[in-house]
Amino acid sequence: MKLIDTTIPDVKIVELCLFGDTRGFFMETWNKKTFAGLGLDLDFVQDNHSRSRQGILRGLHYQIQNPQGKLVRVTHGKVFDVAVDIRRSSPSFGQWVGVVLSEDSPQMLWVPPGFAHGFYVMSESADFLYKCTDTYAPEYERSLQWNDPTLAINWPLVDGLLPLLSAKDVQGVSWQDAEMYE
Numbered sequence: 465m466k467l468i469d470t471t472i473p474d475v476k477i478v479e480l481c482l483f484g485d486t487r488g489f490f491m492e493t494w495n496k497k498t499f500a501g502l503g504l505d506l507d508f509v510q511d512n513h514s515r516s517r518q519g520i521l522r523g524l525h526y527q528i529q530n531p532q533g534k535l536v537r538v539t540h541g542k543v544f545d546v547a548v549d550i551r552r553s554s555p556s557f558g559q560w561v562g563v564v565l566s567e568d569s570p571q572m573l574w575v576p577p578g579f580a581h582g583f584y585v586m587s588e589s590a591d592f593l594y595k596c597t598d599t600y601a602p603e604y605e606r607s608l609q610w611n612d613p614t615l616a617i618n619w620p621l622v623d624g625l626l627p628l629l630s631a632k633d634v635q636g637v638s639w640q641d642a643e644m645y646e
């Protein structure tokens with residue numbers, strides 16, 4: 465297992481060790497000690513699994529209190545996964561990282577607390593799994609507009625079609641009006 469840097473130092477791609485044989489493959493996807501050895505000393509308290517069809521965009525979400533760090537991966541399909549730094553005090557405040565995660569590549573993404581997170585489904589459908597460092601707190605949940613012009617995220621939209629959003633995400637707040645972390 466190793467970490468790969470992204471353009472935002474706190475966001476890491478986690479490259480997994482995949483052992484393939486005639487039966488298929490095996491890989492460790494979470495090992496507290498190994499992660500601590502890589503500098504990510506994490507305590508997870510919730511695991512989530514969502515399934516979405518092509519063109520769905522979930523996000524960009526964050527909790528203004530009880531921020532969640534998320535270790536995310538895709539077990540079926542392909543998504544474009546995005547983390548936006550919304551910590552005012554951070555040198556990378558307002559920057560975003562986009563990474564393609566798919567069933568074909570043994571990679572996960574570490575999205576630390578203090579980031580808004582979202583993903584867009586590029587394949588026919590996708591299964592998205594993630595571990596969280598804090599529990600779901602809907603009263604603190606916020607949705608940041610996926611297509612805010614200040615962020616200008618380069619979503620790889622299939623056939624250039626607008627993504628499908630939840631009612632909540634349609635009401636996403638602009639970068640200008642969004643509550644941020646200090």
Ligand SMILES: Cc1cn([C@H]2C[C@H](O)[C@@H](COP(=O)(O)OP(=O)(O)O[C@H]3O[C@@H](C)C(=O)[C@@H](O)[C@H]3O)O2)c(=O)[nH]c1=O
Binds near residue numbers: 512526534600
């Ligand atoms: C996120 C979440 C949702 N739910 C419920 C609330 C609701 O009825 C249903 C669907 O919730 P949502 O529409 O918020 O699900 P979704 O849009 O998939 O929300 C997720 O999006 C991605 C991008 C993230 O980063 C996650 O942290 C989370 O915010 O599931 C829980 O019970 N626990 C949870 O942790």
